[in-house]
Amino acid sequence: MSAAEARRTLPELVEEAQRVLAICNACRYCEGYCAVFPTLQRRLSFTESDIHYLANLCHNCGSCLYACQYAPPHEFQLNFPRLLAQVRRESWRKYAWPGFLARAFDANGLVTSLATAASLAFMLLFAALLDGPARLFAAWSDAQGSFYAVIPHDAMVAVFGTVSAFVLVALVAGFARFWADTGEGRIGLAGAEPATGALDDALTLKYLDGGGDGCTYPDEKPSFARRRFHHLTFYGFMLCFAATSTATVYHYVLGLKAPYPFWSLPVLLGTVGGIGLLAGPAGLLWLKWRRDPMLADPDQKGMEAGFLALLFLTSLTGLALLAFRETRAMGMLLVAHLGVVLALFVTMPYGKFVHGLYRFAALVRFHIERRRPPPVTAPE
């Protein structure tokens, strides 16, 4: 169980999961914790597809590890949350599109760092080549168009439009590939309830509650800290996204050009979201730092930290840009902000971001399944 243990391949993980699931299914003490246990209890044997499904249904709250009478040092060496975390990365590799980019999951911290460096360099060169380095270091008033004086609007749209379109296609393809493997048929056929049920679970982080008292994270003591920081992160991100969307409407529909005043809707949404996106990722990183090493796959620390760092930097550079947009620092801050956002976008389908995508798919399947009658077994 040391961090140095060799990384297991997917077939090895599937075999280990089958061993562990046989123990869990014979025990069932954890059935009240989350959606994973009722789901496994519906089955007597587990295919690789089932194991991907269960792994992505797991929120890694940790409660089942501390409750487990078979957790190490017991000879059964059962560490369910860590095993599912290891399987999750293999699911993300397996369903990633295009397939050759799945290798980004292998040394994801490094990949994220390199992508960030490259994105920053690209934005700098892009801005410098577009209209000369001199303009980058000049101060521009809002009236002079501020950001667009450094990088013209159409150029920004061209870069981010292309990248966003690719990211969207990659995420949809990953979702579709995961779903096809579940054998559930077309997702719409089950009606709206599974999707709305899953959405409700996702938006409230229902299963990040350890069965009621909060998850046992970062240690054995139940706490809601992680759920709260995750909410700050997620809703902060969504507010920032809303800020960008309203700005797009302002630009194209209302004909209002950025930069917008502080009390305008895009800036207010972005500021509030940005604060969430500072506090949330910072809190999650702090919890991760203190986390019981038993709870996670030590191999994935780089991926988790890289994603949180990018979210944090996105917000930090965005807020700095707001504060200093009429100074000579604006040009470099804009380059930094756009560089970080570009890095966040390009790594999205090949990093920790996809946990939300596959978790949602797994929750939809859970809501489809729960409406089916459970298999009949003899009284315990």
Add this chain to the structure above:
Amino acid sequence: MDSTGEWDVLVLGGGNAALCAALTAREAGATVLVLESAPFDYRGGNSRHTRNMRTMHEGPLDVLTDAYPEEEYWQDLLKVTGGLTDETLARMTIRRTQRHVPWMKAHGVRFQAPLGGTLHLSRTNAFFLGGGKALMNAYYRAAAAMGVEIAYETEVVDLALAGRRIDSVTVDCKGERRVIRARAVVVAAGGFESNLEWLREAWGPPADNFIVRGTPYNMGKVLKLLLDQGARRVSDATQGHCVAIDARSPRYDGGIVTRVDAVSLGIVVNRDAQRFYDEGEDFWPKRYAIWGRLVAGQPGQIGYSIIDAKSMGKFMPPVFPPEKAHSVRELAGKLGLDAQALEKTIAEFNAAVRPGTFDHTILDDCRTEGLVPAKTHWARTIDTPPFYAYPLRPGITFTYLGVAVDERARMILQDDQPAANVWAAGEIMAGNILGKGYLAGIGMAIGTTFGRIAGEEAARHVRG
């Protein structure tokens, strides 16, 4: 651990009863030291393997549905013990269980609405969210928060019961000997089921084939010291909660997953391929506790639960895969049984099965006729391949030999009078109520009841 001063209340043991006593005594103002012989990871004795508590209630109570009145609970207990119980203590325990759920919740224990295979128990038993280890974690957290001192890997190696009192105990604390003094002592150190030598003394050579389903740390040291020094004994060393479990289970600590719930769906044969008891006598939850002793009584202490394809998947999945074969002959070969004998046993059984309507959720009319021993319910022919078998061994969960107590949890000495400053709770005194047999979830009921009483009485003794 401070061994220089004198503790108000010293608790020997670290399971459910011990922690209930420690929490109660501490809340009453006493200074409390808990001595747990196991290391941190294995703390909690057999309680870490438990799942629920049988609880009396007059109407719906929290996670408990309907009602489970005192009289019904008492009758259930009377039936399984065959009268080997103390009615006063038993009824007191039953009545007290009503008060436990809120108390447990206040100390961090969480309960779950029963799901899956346990629905039929939702009326009688309150299920702990996450099981007994989660419960013990909650109690240890509560204990730490209120300043109960816990010493792990600290085993009692000697104590002197003199002048009706225990004033100090000698412990081995991670290899170091120390004497700890206390004004009151709660003994909640469990039984002796992990002590293979003692089991052999009681059972003879068959004990070598027993599997210890629970903690490896219940060596019975405290129990032995007390019995040797004048505590009155209850029950006997061959009585305990002993179920038939998968013969491939680990020697210790296999816990719940070692169970095999296929018995009532098929037949069970011994080493000679002969049946020896009615597999369909009653619902499995009411019968699993007798099958350990039944298998213990067979040659070589081994049995084989055999079913056919009709029954596969209709019971809780056991942790070990069954032996599987396409003919009875092949199955016998895999099990090392005489093929002809097994074929004959199954043929005779099949011939004796009367037509009926199979329903595993009721005591149905599928039974044998003219067969000894009969199978009185759920008897279906074993004729559809593949055939499956699970090997069974006696799995000892906990022992009933213990010290006598009164209603105030005071330990009783051989002169039938209580000790002056010693209280007992949990498995070490469960034999007062459970002379034999077992009722699911009653161990936790006894442990919680007597743990709370012992803590309260011990604290009152020292604080006045």
